[in-house]
Amino acid sequence: MQYKSTRDSSLRLNAAEVITAGISGDGGLFVPETLPGLTADDIAALTKKSYAQRAEFILGKFLTDFTPEEIRYCTEHAYNDEKFDSEKIAELSRLCDGTYLLELWHGPTCAFKDMALQLLPYLLTTSAKKAAADKEIVILVATSGDTGKAALEGFKDVDKTKIIVFYPEDGVSKVQKRQMTTQEGSNVSVCAIRGNFDDAQTGVKRIFADAEVGRRLADANMMFSSANSINWGRLVPQIVYYISAYCELVSDGEIQNGEPVNIVVPTGNFGNILAAYYAKKMGLPVAKFICASNANNVLTDFIRTGVYDRNRPFHTTISPSMDILISSNLERLLYDMADGDDAVIRGWFASLASDGRYEVSDAVKQKLSQEFYGGYCNDEETKATIKHIFDKYSYLCDSHTAVAVKVYEDYLAQTGDYTKTIIASTANPFKFAGSVLEAVTGAASDADEFEQVRALSRISGVEAPKQLAELENKTVRFDAVVSAEEMARTVLENLGIK
Numbered sequence: 042m043q044y045k046s047t048r049d050s051s052l053r054l055n056a057a058e059v060i061t062a063g064i065s066g067d068g069g070l071f072v073p074e075t076l077p078g079l080t081a082d083d084i085a086a087l088t089k090k091s092y093a094q095r096a097e098f099i100l101g102k103f104l105t106d107f108t109p110e111e112i113r114y115c116t117e118h119a120y121n122d123e124k125f126d127s128e129k130i131a132e133l134s135r136l137c138d139g140t141y142l143l144e145l146w147h148g149p150t151c152a153f154k155d156m157a158l159q160l161l162p163y164l165l166t167t168s169a170k171k172a173a174a175d176k177e178i179v180i181l182v183a184t185s186g187d188t189g190k191a192a193l194e195g196f197k198d199v200d201k202t203k204i205i206v207f208y209p210e211d212g213v214s215k216v217q218k219r220q221m222t223t224q225e226g227s228n229v230s231v232c233a234i235r236g237n238f239d240d241a242q243t244g245v246k247r248i249f250a251d252a253e254v255g256r257r258l259a260d261a262n263m264m265f266s267s268a269n270s271i272n273w274g275r276l277v278p279q280i281v282y283y284i285s286a287y288c289e290l291v292s293d294g295e296i297q298n299g300e301p302v303n304i305v306v307p308t309g310n311f312g313n314i315l316a317a318y319y320a321k322k323m324g325l326p327v328a329k330f331i332c333a334s335n336a337n338n339v340l341t342d343f344i345r346t347g348v349y350d351r352n353r354p355f356h357t358t359i360s361p362s363m364d365i366l367i368s369s370n371l372e373r374l375l376y377d378m379a380d381g382d383d384a385v386i387r388g389w390f391a392s393l394a395s396d397g398r399y400e401v402s403d404a405v406k407q408k409l410s411q412e413f414y415g416g417y418c419n420d421e422e423t424k425a426t427i428k429h430i431f432d433k434y435s436y437l438c439d440s441h442t443a444v445a446v447k448v449y450e451d452y453l454a455q456t457g458d459y460t461k462t463i464i465a466s467t468a469n470p471f472k473f474a475g476s477v478l479e480a481v482t483g484a485a486s487d488a489d490e491f492e493q494v495r496a497l498s499r500i501s502g503v504e505a506p507k508q509l510a511e512l513e514n515k516t517v518r519f520d521a522v523v524s525a526e527e528m529a530r531t532v533l534e535n536l537g538i539k
């Protein structure tokens with residue numbers, strides 16, 4: 042399997058090369074040359090396997106330059122019951138007739154990012170042996186919350202890696218901050234910066250692009266890499282859970298093998314829903330993708346009109362991991378829908394960079410509306426949905442999942458399409474205890490976030506995950522705060538490079 046860039050179709054690299062590089066030098070994203078097939082017989086065989094074995098089978102089709110032993114090493118270390126609180130890894134919970142929630146938050150940090158970030162460190166270190174002369178990998182992350190913690194947990198104590206995470210001092214929730222500052226592991230480092238998420242992100246990009254810093258790392262036999270969702274190594278593990286969920290429905294007798302399902306995804310950077318689309322292109326029977334957004338509804342408009350326009354106000358919502366106006370992974374979808382025409386993609390993304398806007402061709406608009414339905418909801422509707430799902434089904438869902446449920450309900454009302462449906466549930470409700478508690482009780486709470494976790498547990502009768510409940514008593518290991526200008530020096534000091 043070879044990979045090319047969305048902005049250069051003539052490029053040919055293997056999986057190890059694209060995973061170590063992260064992003065293509067031309068600014069494009071790496072995509073597989075073709076998507077491997079998945080037959081009904083494959084699905085039937087996979088129903089009898091564990092999650093790790095399903096991952097092994099699917100990864101084997103994409104990472105053809107890895108040996109079977111290497112792939113098995115990666116999947117067995119990532120997906121086991123020491124790391125996940127469910128033997129199934131991803132749990133499928135039946136909400137009501139024909140509607141299933143795919144709980145992707147049974148990993149160490151309680152958000153779906155774990156599904157990929159538990160595996161990525163193994164994929165990266167295996168790739169580095171092949172493609173980067175076994176250099177030590179230094180992961181730099183700028184985070185607004187969930188990604189930083191999931192990357193820290195994934196990379197902690199992984200041989201031949203170091204990870205340094207920067208977060209905006211006042212830009213993350215108290216639980217998220219405590220999750221990061223108490224991080225354990227001998228190869229991890231966490232640093233707050235004075236500024237917002239953009240300052241952190243810009244600072245990290247500047248370090249990546251700094252040739253002098255790069256040379257000094259190379260002298261120390263190290264190299265930078267990235268753990269964010271533009272890396273192919275984060276996308277391929279996400280294809281697995283959609284196929285796995287389908288297998289579960291087949292083996293539970295909820296669907297026949299071959300029967301199409303709909304898939305609903307609460308979307309930000311478009312990585313999660315794109316993985317579902319790739320699963321369909323491989324052969325998974327999917328009828329419609331329902332792309333759910335919060336008040337930052339740039340994708341809803343795009344799916345409905347074919348015009349992507351980021352020139353609009355940015356809203357801070359109670360589903361913060363979806364507060365995004367540029368969904369990077371959309372580029373991979375459009376490359377596929379434009380039949381791999383790299384010149385067309387370069388044109389659209391140049392106009393996004395210069396004008397914040399582009400309009401796709403009629404052919405692409407048609408494919409978009411055939412495959413996708415786009416919808417959004419605001420914070421009030423999100424809270425009302427958390428409450429009504431809890432009252433009606435005794436099921437507690439987080440604010441991101443609630444956006445998906447609400448948009449799905451709107452879809453049902455508009456279309457009457459009762460195809461059986463998988464809704465991606467992306468975070469444990471206790472991770473966003475403040476908003477969930479307010480939704481369930483009807484009153485905002487001014488208690489601190491640890492008290493909110495306890496209150497939510499009392500009221501709902503649901504136990505809080507112990508990794509969150511125990512945070513309050515953990516020792517803070519990282520309390521440094523630096524300015525954006527000091528980030529490069531902080532990195533070099535951390536790595537012991539003079």
Ligand SMILES: *Cc1c(COP(=O)(O)O)cnc(C)c1O
Nearest residue numbers: 308309310311312313362467468
């Ligand atoms: C990251 C995240 C999302 C958005 O996922 P994308 O792949 O960026 O679309 C949704 N919900 C939660 C809880 C997240 O952490």
